[in-house]
Amino acid sequence: MRRVSDIADLEKAREEILRGRDPDAPMVAVCCGTGCVACGGVKVVDAFREELESRGLSSKVTLLATGCHGFCERGPLVVVRPAGILYQQTKPSDVAEIIETSIEGDGIVERLLYVDLSTGERIQREEDVPFYRHQKRLVLDRNGIIDPTSIDDYVATGGYASLAKALGSMTPDGVVGEVKKSGLRGRGGAGFPTGLKWELCRKSPGETRYLICNADEGDPGAYMDRSILEGNPHSVLEGMLIGGYALGAREGFIYVREEYPLAVSHFSKALTAAEEAGLLGEDILGTDFSFSVTISRGAGAFVCGEETALMASIEGREGRPRPRPPYPAESGLWGCPTNINNVETWANVPRIVEKGGKWYASLGTDQSKGTKIFSLVGKVVNTGLIEVPMGMSLRDIVFKIGGGVPGGKAFKAVQSGGPSGGCIPESLIDLPVDFEALAEAGAIMGSGGLIVMDEDTCMVDVARYFVNFLQEESCGKCTPCREGIKRMGEILTDIVEARGKAGDIERLEQLAYVIREASLCGLGKTAPNPVLTTIRYFRDEYESHVLHKRCPAKVCKAMIVYRVVADRCTGCQRCVKACPVDAISGPRSQPHNVDLEKCIKCGACYEVCKFDAIAGDAIYIE
Amino acid sequence: MITFKMDRRKLKVDEEVSILEAARDAGVYIPTLCHHPALEPTGACRLCIVELERNGRKSHVASCVTPVEEGIVVRTDTPAVRDIRRTLLDLLIARCPDVGILRKLAEPLGIKESAFSPENEICFLCGICVRACREIVGVEAIGFAQRGIESRVLPPFERPSSRCIGCGTCTTVCPARTFDLAKVDAVVALHGEGEDNRVRRCIVCEEHYS
Numbered sequence: 001m002r003r004v005s006d007i008a009d010l011e012k013a014r015e016e017i018l019r020g021r022d023p024d025a026p027m028v029a030v031c032c033g034t035g036c037v038a039c040g041g042v043k044v045v046d047a048f049r050e051e052l053e054s055r056g057l058s059s060k061v062t063l064l065a066t067g068c069h070g071f072c073e074r075g076p077l078v079v080v081r082p083a084g085i086l087y088q089q090t091k092p093s094d095v096a097e098i099i100e101t102s103i104e105g106d107g108i109v110e111r112l113l114y115v116d117l118s119t120g121e122r123i124q125r126e127e128d129v130p131f132y133r134h135q136k137r138l139v140l141d142r143n144g145i146i147d148p149t150s151i152d153d154y155v156a157t158g159g160y161a162s163l164a165k166a167l168g169s170m171t172p173d174g175v176v177g178e179v180k181k182s183g184l185r186g187r188g189g190a191g192f193p194t195g196l197k198w199e200l201c202r203k204s205p206g207e208t209r210y211l212i213c214n215a216d217e218g219d220p221g222a223y224m225d226r227s228i229l230e231g232n233p234h235s236v237l238e239g240m241l242i243g244g245y246a247l248g249a250r251e252g253f254i255y256v257r258e259e260y261p262l263a264v265s266h267f268s269k270a271l272t273a274a275e276e277a278g279l280l281g282e283d284i285l286g287t288d289f290s291f292s293v294t295i296s297r298g299a300g301a302f303v304c305g306e307e308t309a310l311m312a313s314i315e316g317r318e319g320r321p322r323p324r325p326p327y328p329a330e331s332g333l334w335g336c337p338t339n340i341n342n343v344e345t346w347a348n349v350p351r352i353v354e355k356g357g358k359w360y361a362s363l364g365t366d367q368s369k370g371t372k373i374f375s376l377v378g379k380v381v382n383t384g385l386i387e388v389p390m391g392m393s394l395r396d397i398v399f400k401i402g403g404g405v406p407g408g409k410a411f412k413a414v415q416s417g418g419p420s421g422g423c424i425p426e427s428l429i430d431l432p433v434d435f436e437a438l439a440e441a442g443a444i445m446g447s448g449g450l451i452v453m454d455e456d457t458c459m460v461d462v463a464r465y466f467v468n469f470l471q472e473e474s475c476g477k478c479t480p481c482r483e484g485i486k487r488m489g490e491i492l493t494d495i496v497e498a499r500g501k502a503g504d505i506e507r508l509e510q511l512a513y514v515i516r517e518a519s520l521c522g523l524g525k526t527a528p529n530p531v532l533t534t535i536r537y538f539r540d541e542y543e544s545h546v547l548h549k550r551c552p553a554k555v556c557k558a559m560i561v562y563r564v565v566a567d568r569c570t571g572c573q574r575c576v577k578a579c580p581v582d583a584i585s586g587p588r589s590q591p592h593n594v595d596l597e598k599c600i601k602c603g604a605c606y607e608v609c610k611f612d613a614i615a616g617d618a619i620y621i622e
Numbered sequence: 623m624i625t626f627k628m629d630r631r632k633l634k635v636d637e638e639v640s641i642l643e644a645a646r647d648a649g650v651y652i653p654t655l656c657h658h659p660a661l662e663p664t665g666a667c668r669l670c671i672v673e674l675e676r677n678g679r680k681s682h683v684a685s686c687v688t689p690v691e692e693g694i695v696v697r698t699d700t701p702a703v704r705d706i707r708r709t710l711l712d713l714l715i716a717r718c719p720d721v722g723i724l725r726k727l728a729e730p731l732g733i734k735e736s737a738f739s740p741e742n743e744i745c746f747l748c749g750i751c752v753r754a755c756r757e758i759v760g761v762e763a764i765g766f767a768q769r770g771i772e773s774r775v776l777p778p779f780e781r782p783s784s785r786c787i788g789c790g791t792c793t794t795v796c797p798a799r800t801f802d803l804a805k806v807d808a809v810v811a812l813h814g815e816g817e818d819n820r821v822r823r824c825i826v827c828e829e830h831y832s
Contacts, residue, residue: 301769318766323665323687476747476766476773477666483713486771487738507737514709517682517702518668 001152004278006286007168010160013277017156026061026103027081029144030090033068033227034262036075040091041065044076047092051099061103064153067143067231067266068223070385071131074114079126079144086126087112117381117403130382134400136363137387138371139347143231148266151273154234160279162350166242167287170353175246176202179349181357183369188214188305188342189417189446190522191368191435197339200329202247204337209249211240212314212333212340215256215263216298216305219418220469222449224373225343227385229256229263232347233270237293239346241280242353244291247339252293255310259300268295302473306521307332307340309475320475321521342447344373364390368434372448378415379454381406391432394424398452409454413537417446419466419473420526422533423459442533444526458555459538460545464492466530474523481524484515488531498558500546505535557601562614566591569613575605628696641685641696642670652698653707653727655714655797656748657686661757666749667714669727671706673697682706704731712736718743721798744798747773751792761785764792 001017004010028048032041045065052058069077074088080102087098087109094112101107113122114129123129126144146153154160166175180195201209213236217225228236240252256264271293274280282290296314303309304319311333313319332338348370352360361369368390374397377383381403388397394414398404405411413423416433422443424431431437438445453462471485488511491504512528519525535542544550551559564584569591576584576592583599586592591613594605606614625634628641628650635644640663645652655667665687672685675695682703685696697703711728716738718724724746728734749766752775756762763786767776777783 303769320766323663323684325689472770474770476768476770477664477749479666479668479710479713479746482747482771482773483717484709487713487716490738510709514706518671518684518706518710520665520668520684 001155001273001277003276004285007164010155010164010285014155014158014161017152021062021156024082027064028061028098028103029064029066029069029079029081031067031069031075031077031144032065033072033075033143033230034223035068035072036077037262039075041076043092044078044090044095047095048099051095055099055104057099057103061099064145064147066146067148068140068227068385069144070135070140070227070387071129071382072384073382078112081145084125084127086114086124086129088114130403131384131386131401134392134396135387136371136389138351138363139228139235139344139373140231140385140387142235143227146232148231148233149269149273151234151270151277154232155277158354159234159350160238162353163238163241163245163279164285166245166353167285167289172202172246172248175242175353178357179246179352182352182360183357183364183367184345184348184352184360185368185435186342187344187348187372187447189420189444191445194341194345197329197341198243198247200327201337201339204330206337208251208336209247210333210336210338211243211247211249211252212307212310212338213240213252213254213346214305214307214310214340214342215254215260216310217257217260217343217447218300218302218305218473219447219449221377221451222375222418222447224375224385224448226260226263228343228347228373229260229267233263233267234274235347235350236267236343237270237274237280239341239349240293241284241291242349243339243341243346245289249339250290250292252291253296253314253333254293255296255298255304255314257300258297264295264297271295301475302469303475303521303523306523308521310340311338320477321523323520344448365432365434365436367436372433372445374433374448374450376402376450376452378450378452379405379409379457380452388433390434393430393432395429397433397450398429402452405452405454407454409456411452412455412457413453413459415443415451415453415462415466415530416449417444417526417529418449419469420444420523420529421446421449422529423453423462423537424533425537427537442529442536444529456553456555458496458551458553459534459541460492460551461496461553461555463531463534464489464496467492467527470523470527474527478518478520478524480515480518481520481527484511484519485524485527487511488515488528492531495542495545496551496556496558498545498549498556500549502546504546505539505542509535560601561596562594562599562601562603562605564592564594565613565615568611570611572610574608574610575614578604578608580604624690624692626690626692626694626696629698633690635690637689639690641672641674641683641688641690644690645672645685645696645698650698652685654686655723655727655746656750658750658754658795661750661753663687664749664753666747667710669707669710671703671710673700673703707731708733713738714746715740717741718746718798720744721746723797745775746798747775748797749775750795750797751775754791754795759787759789759791761787763787 004013030045048063052061076090078087078090097109101109115122176198184194185191215225298304301319304313306321309319309321328338363370371387371389373387386401413425415423424441435445467489471489474481476482512532516528571589581598583595584592623634652670654670663686665684670685671682674683708731715724716736719740755764763783764777767774
């Protein structure tokens with residue numbers, strides 16, 4: 001894209017880009033988000049490139065390597081436009097057939113279509129697939145249709161028009177007012193009203209102000225921020241530029257994990273391209289507004305997602321939180337007023353400026369406006385990244401979009417909000433997902449992780465997993481978080497390893513109370529959530545572990561014994577061969593025996609037995 | 623001046639005073655471990671927790687890092703506050719069973735033995751030495767290494783620090799007496815190879831200095 005000289009020139013530059021493009025030309029968009037790359041997305045792109053070339057179609061067909069489309073379960077995904085046909089789980093060997101059928105011809109490669117499991121119907125168009133049909137995409141909408149490394153693609157689809165609108169026709173206060181009106185709340189977890197945060201920072205006295213984009217996404221299984229940065233980096237940059245104008249800041253930082261190489265690479269390219277186009281740097285769009293952005297890479301400490309620890313890390317100090325007040329809005333980076341928002345929050349800003357705060361506030365619920373991106377993972381048929389209006393019920397998310405629990409298993413719970421979130425049980429499945437409802441249920445929105453659990457999940461084991469995670473990620477500064485989480489972990493480990501004692505549940509509750517009330521930062525204050533919610537909703541499971549030494553979900557190995565059911569065993573020897581420690585013996589055609597001394601409870605015999613003769617059963621230990 | 627209530631008493635104090643400082647001036651006892659009057663407060667040990675009522679909303683805050691505000695109500699000795707302090711000391715005593723100051727603080731709360739399995743640490747990570755080295759001495763020869771339960775006070779990369787001037791401030795401010803100046807080995811292990819940081823003994827009082 002050429003350099004843009006002023007505000008009106010941006011629209012001209014956009015028209016020039018569009019003039020060079022045929023809107024009806026065939027386009028192939030291959031998902032190259034990290035998930036699809038892991039299952040061969042780049043190879044599919046290469047195959048398309050070669051095949052199109054060999055057929056002399058290179059100049060007639062646009063080939064896009066895009067960011068994440070969201071339907072990660074079915075990758076690598078290919079969408080053929082303008083028809084919008086979705087091909088899933090594609091391989092390089094499918095490419096020739098796709099081109100022949102759907103680009104050179106107007107047919108469909110039936111075998112690569114998505115099959116709706118509930119109806120058995122093959123679905124042709126991407127937008128008709130239930131996974132996409134029930135979503136509303138404001139932030140992820142361009143992920144599947146632009147090349148994230150191309151500023152032309154972003155501008156062609158209306159990118160940077162919101163920045164031009166803000167600079168050209170709005171005052172800084174007007175922008176802040178619009179964000180306030182929108183009701184947008186921080187997408188990083190706490191849900192603080194963004195407009196209010198901006199106003200506080202704007203009103204703080206000081207010459208220098210800083211903006212920070214928090215991209216230190218660290219919840220296990222969460223990848224919304226990564227996918228935005230990988231798939232549409234300019235939307236985040238545009239949000240920051242608008243924020244810079246509104247708050248009177250000249251300098252911004254993006255704090256991103258070193259483990260996100262693709263996100264770092266795409267965002268770096270976006271910075272270079274925007275600078276060359278006159279959209280970043282000195283005198284942006286010919287105005288007197290100047291803004292620069294520095295990428296600061298984090299070394300992988302979960303706690304550095306906490307704003308004060310993050311700022312300490314950018315300053316080059318230990319990534320440890322400090323008490324607030326002072327809040328970053330008054331005294332943040334190097335003591336200057338600083339505004340920190342999460343990636344998704346920034347990416348919402350251009351939309352709000354474009355369509356107005358009132359329009360944005362019409363989406364969602366009373367207190368939670370707009371849409372939210374969730375990573376839907378765990379025991380769910382359609383794992384992936386989804387964007388839905390606030391207030392959609394958990395049931396709709398898990399069953400309509402997620403397609404329910406695989407393997408005919410029963411749904412048990414959803415962990416919302418990552419390791420600091422809580423487990424929401426089946427009885428609350430009709431809960432509308434917004435900030436208030438989740439908090440009432442004892443969970444949090446967090447950054448948007450939703451981990452679905454089925455009947456085979458042991459809730460005590462889940463609590464132990466998250467507590468262990470948090471124990472490793474606690475910075476160690478304050479007593480309750482450092483020592484308390486460690487002790488909660490010890491008690492939970494004792495419970496799952498059949499050493500639980502009467503009173504353990506109460507001790508966990510007491511520790512949870514103290515950690516929540518007394519910890520310094522958000523990590524500690526929310527750390528007890530997984531324990532408290534699992535006790536609240538699954539207390540019987542805890543009691544069963546502690547009092548009867550039984551794990552109802554048959555997960556905790558210390559409480560399981562494998563024995564052979566003699567009248568079902570045919571003596572086929574499959575389990576004998578499968579056992580890695582030779583714990584099963586017995587002559588062919590006669591019931592086998594499990595040597596409990598040798599058995600490591602790996603369950604290999606249980607998996608291979610065709611006659612249900614191996615009974616993994618929880619037993620009662622005196 | 624700011625007027626607020628602390629345990630049914632009306633107090634009038636300067637602005638920018640912390641709740642802890644106001645309490646100490648008024649003779650109200652609040653236990654602390656990581657607080658040192660000469661150093662910036664850090665809010666690490668959390669023993670100074672109090673109940674704060676602001677606009678009718680109650681919460682628990684660390685009094686050392688919470689400034690007083692007009693009209694707030696502070697309660698320093700509620701059952702919940704005592705309960706939290708007791709659990710915190712219980713956790714610290716489990717970590718450092720033989721540290722005198724913890725025992726002394728725990729006694730009035732009725733803790734004799736910890737409910738948790740004991741460890742064998744001496745340092746409870748109050749960070750006074752680290753802050754003194756940074757704020758008073760101005761050399762930052764020691765800091766926190768590792769994270770969480772593995773946190774340790776160490777010179778960078780556990781190597782002898784060339785920044786250390788061997789002043790011994792860290793050892794004298796330590797409330798746990800983790801670094802005994804008399805145990806020269808410990809000091810050298812911590813400080814490393816400064817120019818002349820040998821520890822000597824005063825011929826008058828027989829105390830060690832460096």
